[in-house]
Amino acid sequence: MLAAAFVRVSTGSQDETSQIKVIDAHAQEHGFTIVKTFKLRGFSASQGTQEPALREAIADIQRGDYGTLIVTESSRLDRREDLDAQAEILLAIRSAGGDIVSIAEPEFGKTDFTGRIVTLVAQQANAEKSKTVKDTTYRGIMMIRDNRAHHGALPSFWATKGVRYAKQAYCTDPNAITDIYERVAGGESLSSIGRAYNLYPQSVKNILQFAAHHTGIIECSYTHQGRTETWPHMVTPVVDSALWWRANRVIETNLTGARAHKGGRPVGRPENWLSGVLDCPACGGKIYLNAGLTPAGRPRTPKLRCGGYAKKRLACGAFAGIDAEPVIDLIASMFASDTTEILAFQRIAGNAHELDALNAEARKIQARFSVTEDDDEFDALVAERKAIKARIEGFVITPDAYDYAPTGQTVAEMWADGDTAVRRGMVRAVKAAWGMALSAREGQWEIVIGAAGAQSTEETSGIIDLGNGLCFRR
Ligand SMILES: [Zn+2]
Numbered sequence: 344m345l346a347a348a349f350v351r352v353s354t355g356s357q358d359e360t361s362q363i364k365v366i367d368a369h370a371q372e373h374g375f376t377i378v379k380t381f382k383l384r385g386f387s388a389s390q391g392t393q394e395p396a397l398r399e400a401i402a403d404i405q406r407g408d409y410g411t412l413i414v415t416e417s418s419r420l421d422r423r424e425d426l427d428a429q430a431e432i433l434l435a436i437r438s439a440g441g442d443i444v445s446i447a448e449p450e451f452g453k454t455d456f457t458g459r460i461v462t463l464v465a466q467q468a469n470a471e472k473s474k475t476v477k478d479t480t481y482r483g484i485m486m487i488r489d490n491r492a493h494h495g496a497l498p499s500f501w502a503t504k505g506v507r508y509a510k511q512a513y514c515t516d517p518n519a520i521t522d523i524y525e526r527v528a529g530g531e532s533l534s535s536i537g538r539a540y541n542l543y544p545q546s547v548k549n550i551l552q553f554a555a556h557h558t559g560i561i562e563c564s565y566t567h568q569g570r571t572e573t574w575p576h577m578v579t580p581v582v583d584s585a586l587w588w589r590a591n592r593v594i595e596t597n598l599t600g601a602r603a604h605k606g607g608r609p610v611g612r613p614e615n616w617l618s619g620v621l622d623c624p625a626c627g628g629k630i631y632l633n634a635g636l637t638p639a640g641r642p643r644t645p646k647l648r649c650g651g652y653a654k655k656r657l658a659c660g661a662f663a664g665i666d667a668e669p670v671i672d673l674i675a676s677m678f679a680s681d682t683t684e685i686l687a688f689q690r691i692a693g694n695a696h697e698l699d700a701l702n703a704e705a706r707k708i709q710a711r712f713s714v715t716e717d718d719d720e721f722d723a724l725v726a727e728r729k730a731i732k733a734r735i736e737g738f739v740i741t742p743d744a745y746d747y748a749p750t751g752q753t754v755a756e757m758w759a760d761g762d763t764a765v766r767r768g769m770v771r772a773v774k775a776a777w778g779m780a781l782s783a784r785e786g787q788w789e790i791v792i793g794a795a796g797a798q799s800t801e802e803t804s805g806i807i808d809l810g811n812g813l814c815f816r817r
Contacts, residue, residue: 345409346375346444347400351383362415369446370413378409397432404441412436416447483508484565488574491714494563498549499542512561512578520581523550528589530687530750532811551594556580557587557703560710575713584707588700596690596745596812615645616766617671620774623649624781624788625661632667645671647781665781665788673790674779678769681754686747688812693743698735705731747806747814754815768809776807 348366350359359382370377381396400412436443486508487494493503493512500519503510514520519540526536533544540547555561559580564573618632631650634643645667651657690696708728715721758766773779777793808814 344373344375344411345378346370346411346413347379347381347403347409348377349381349396349400349412349414365415365446366413369444373444375411375413375444377413379403394432397436401432401435401439401441404436404439410440411442411444413444413446416445481565481567484567484572488563488565488572491574491576493561493576494565495561498553499540499546500550501553512555512576514556514579514581517581520550520556521586523547524556524582524586524590527551527593528586530593530689548594551590554587556582557584558707558710560707560714562710575710577714584704585700588696588703592696592699596688615667615671616763616770617647617667617674618767619650620767620770621647621779621781621790623651623659623662624783625649626651626659628652628659630662630781633664634667670781670790674770675758677792678758678766679755681758683754683815684749685752685754685757685809686814686816687750688745688747688814691744691746691748692741694741695743698738698740701731701735701738705735747816750813772807772809772814 348363348370350362350366363380367377369375381400383396403409404412433443484494487510490509492505492509494510497503497512500514500516501512502515503512505511523536523540526539527533527547533547536542536547537544542550550556555578557580559578561576561578562573563576564571566572615632615634619629621630622628623630626649628649628651630647632645633648634645637643646664647667647670648664649658649660649662651659705728708724708731711724712721715724752760754769758769761769770779773792779790779792781788782791783789805816806814807816
């Protein structure tokens, strides 16, 4: 049996020879002899430019040169949304007495050829409808592209101005952006910054990772009919590359396991740091501080009472509760007098970040090339790029090493400065590392720290992990 191979490569990533290999192997297995190979390079089927080749194939089949057209998949033949034309080609090959073999789709053009045509016609109605909408949008987007205007999402503190199709993105508050980068680079947490700027931690992260803050280039893109158009949109940079990089490096460090959040779930009434921390000696549920006012309006004597388990919140009734003040005073005095240094998990050696910074700088220059029209500026960029490339090539990497290093703060200072959430975190950390439990001795409840109930292996190393990368050692 004689056949022709039909190969089309529409983009650089698709491999022509791999298609030919697949077709050759298939032909050998099924007793075909390939007498002609159509190679279409650089054409996109969605533009219908392969049609002359298909017409030629149909003419060949009519002449009897060969009877079968082999493709790796049917999309090689035609990917246009013009389904009439697609159906026409299939029918023309069939009516010329030919056959199409699609290796990826063994059923193609065989079992239910008429059914397929019917489907194609039915699909067309839908395709037409969405196509009109898409094409209108596409024309608008192409005007935006030609204007090198902005299209896409922006982080907080960014907005656009200007007329339709020519929107210019700009930073509404460069001082806030710089401050956020500096805070992160200085070790402040995303949630703390979020509180200061009324943002979610994720929004703060989005700000940090917005590359245009230092490159001054926003990569805009739009995908239409499987093709993605990208274009650069120029903006005024807000921070320098070094700061951008330092802050993003902190975010990466935070992804390590040592910085996992250990604060526990938030409590409903955070009036005291001891509320919801200790375990009920009777049922193992959580003990809460019971304070506030009586129905008559007089202040209650604060008590620690069983609040049961998280979802049910029912007291077990076996533990009657105790006065809160002595327990609170005892734990508070323990923390308030502790001069142990707080340590933070951080990079203590390594220079890979400097290489990353250089690479970031190189990318920034690369991005600038596409928008620079001034010759002198262009020459300066070339020189700058050469210098940076030389530094990158000559760079010797010292591997990163991370360890706990002092933050300059003591446990007592952290306790004094900390709000309810911070203090609860500290108490929880000690409880998790050493154990902290109510225990009855000679008819009196007392608080026992250490020995009993330690849940973690950190006990042996003497490290009390405060979460968020902070700890102290004993
Ligand atoms: Zn209980």
